Amino acid sequence: xxxxxxxxxxxxxxxxxTAEEYWPDIEGLEHREAVTDFGFPEGTFFDCALVHLLTTxxxxxxxxxxxxxxxxxxxxxxxxxxxxxxxxxDFVENAWIGQTLAIGDTVRLSVTGxxxxxxxxxxxxxxxxxxxxxxxxxxxxCGANVGIYASILSAARSAAVTPSDWNKSTPSA
Numbered sequence: 001x002x003x004x005x006x007x008x009x010x011x012x013x014x015x016x017x018t019a020e021e022y023w024p025d026i027e028g029l030e031h032r033e034a035v036t037d038f039g040f041p042e043g044t045f046f047d048c049a050l051v052h053l054l055t056t057x058x059x060x061x062x063x064x065x066x067x068x069x070x071x072x073x074x075x076x077x078x079x080x081x082x083x084x085x086x087x088x089x090d091f092v093e094n095a096w097i098g099q100t101l102a103i104g105d106t107v108r109l110s111v112t113g114x115x116x117x118x119x120x121x122x123x124x125x126x127x128x129x130x131x132x133x134x135x136x137x138x139x140x141x142c143g144a145n146v147g148i149y150a151s152i153l154s155a156a157r158s159a160a161v162t163p164s165d166w167n168k169s170t171p172s173a
Contacts, residue, residue, distance in 0.1 A: 024119050024132060028139030049149030052115050053093060053101075054078040058146060060089040066137040070128055075121045078147055093148045100153065108153040114145035121146070 025033040054076055062071040073081055084092060094114060101109045117138050124130045138144050 024122070024135065026132065026136045026139050028136075029144055030116075049112060049115075050152055051080065051109055051150040052076075052078040052147055053080045053082060053109070053111075053150055054115075054147035055082045055084050055093045057084040057088045057090055057092045058142075061091060062134075062137055062141070062146070064089060065141050066133050069131055069133050069137060071134065072128060074125055075128060075134060076117070076146055091142050091145075094142075094145075096148060101150065107155050109150040110153050111148050111150045113149050114143070115147040115149050117144050117146045 054073065059071045096111045097113055099111050101111060117135060119135060122130060122132050122135045135144065138146050
C-alpha cells in the first residue's frame with residue numbers, strides 16, 4: 001500500500017513497566033493508607049499475569065458475606081469466568097493453584113497464584129456505585145484476593161469455549 005520496506009527486530013533491552021497501587025485504610029489489607037509500586041511481568045503491560053480467572057462460586061460467596069454490595073464480574077475484570085456446576089459458594093479456584101486447567105483439546109493454563117485486589121474494585125463503573133465494602137469484604141474473608149492468575153502453556157489460534165469444555169487435569173510437574 002505504501003510501498004516501503006519494513007524491518008522486524010527484537011528489542012535490545014526488554015523494559016519492564018511499573019505501576020502504583022493505592023491501598024485504602026481497610027483492616028486486613030497488606031498495606032493501609034499507602035501507595036506502593038509493583039512491576040509488570042517482563043515485556044508486558046499486564047498487572048501480574050496474562051490470564052485472570054474468576055468463578056461464579058467466589059462471587060456468590062462474596063455476595064453472601066456482604067449482601068448490600070454488588071459483586072459483579074465487571075468490578076473484577078477477569079479474562080475468564082467459570083460457572084461452577086454444583087452451585088458451590090466458596091473460593092473454589094484457590095484450590096487450583098499449582099494445577100493445569102484444560103479448555104477443550106488445545107488450551108492449557110498453568111494456575112500461578114491468587115489475584116490480589118486493590119481500590120479499583122471499589123470505584124464506580126457504569127451503574128455500579130462506589131463501594132468500599134467490596135474491598136473490605138474481600139480483605140476480611142479472602143485476604144483481598146479475588147480470583148486466580150494463570151499463564152498460558154498452550155493455545156489454539158481460536159477456540160470456541162463453553163463451560164462444558166472445562167476440565168481440571170493433573171497437576172503440572
